[in-house]
Amino acid sequence: MRTGFLIKFHCNVIKEKIMNQSAMLRVCKSCGEDFAKSVKECPHCGKTVQSGMLLMLIIGIGCLAVVAALAIPLDKGPSVAREDIAAAAVDNLNAADLAAVINSKKSPNDPLLQSKLKEITGKIVQWELEVFVSTKSADSYQVVTKPTAAAPGTLLVVHPGNTQQNSFLATVKPGQRIKIKGKISGLQMGRLKIDPALMI
Numbered sequence: 001m002r003t004g005f006l007i008k009f010h011c012n013v014i015k016e017k018i019m020n021q022s023a024m025l026r027v028c029k030s031c032g033e034d035f036a037k038s039v040k041e042c043p044h045c046g047k048t049v050q051s052g053m054l055l056m057l058i059i060g061i062g063c064l065a066v067v068a069a070l071a072i073p074l075d076k077g078p079s080v081a082r083e084d085i086a087a088a089a090v091d092n093l094n095a096a097d098l099a100a101v102i103n104s105k106k107s108p109n110d111p112l113l114q115s116k117l118k119e120i121t122g123k124i125v126q127w128e129l130e131v132f133v134s135t136k137s138a139d140s141y142q143v144v145t146k147p148t149a150a151a152p153g154t155l156l157v158v159h160p161g162n163t164q165q166n167s168f169l170a171t172v173k174p175g176q177r178i179k180i181k182g183k184i185s186g187l188q189m190g191r192l193k194i195d196p197a198l199m200i
Contacts, residue, residue: 030047085181096151126180128177130145134172155191156195157194159196165199
């Protein structure tokens with residue numbers, strides 16, 4: 001009984017020593033021999049040993065990049081919004097009635113104006129408007145239109161669909177007319193904001 005215990009004890013001690021030694025050793029990739037992890041050069045073949053830390057760091061950064069890319073929702077961008085606007089039915093909104101409310105220069109907090117904005121935000125309109133000024137931004141044009149009795153003053157965010165439209169928007173002069181289809185997204189600078197707006 002005692003002999004069996006001693007054999008088991010010695011086996012455990014030897015096993016622990018082997019595990020401790022293997023934790024302190026590494027295998028040379030060139031010659032296959034074991035040597036201490038603290039050594040920078042294989043004592044058997046003289047090959048410089050590369051630290052695995054750089055590789056681990058690169059793998060870690062790569063994993064983080066993949067996780068970040070998967071966590072960020074894909075922005076389908078204005079092209080999908082434009083397709084939705086192009087396919088959407090036009091809402092029956094009277095431009096002259098809206099002009100009477102929007103062009104009146106009421107305070108943005110006016111209850112009548114706020115009520116009207118709540119009612120029309122998100123609606124699709126198709127109007128022909130008189131251009132006041134057009135400026136280029138990253139992938140669109142900001143077109144300010146003139147308020148008239150027939151239509152409210154608007155701020156259009158127009159995404160040109162082709163080179164002809166791009167050329168028109170780049171050279172448009174005050175007083176020229178632009179026909180658009182777009183989505184009312186609120187009020188900005190006292191004008192009805194239509195974003196996105198498509199030229200038709």
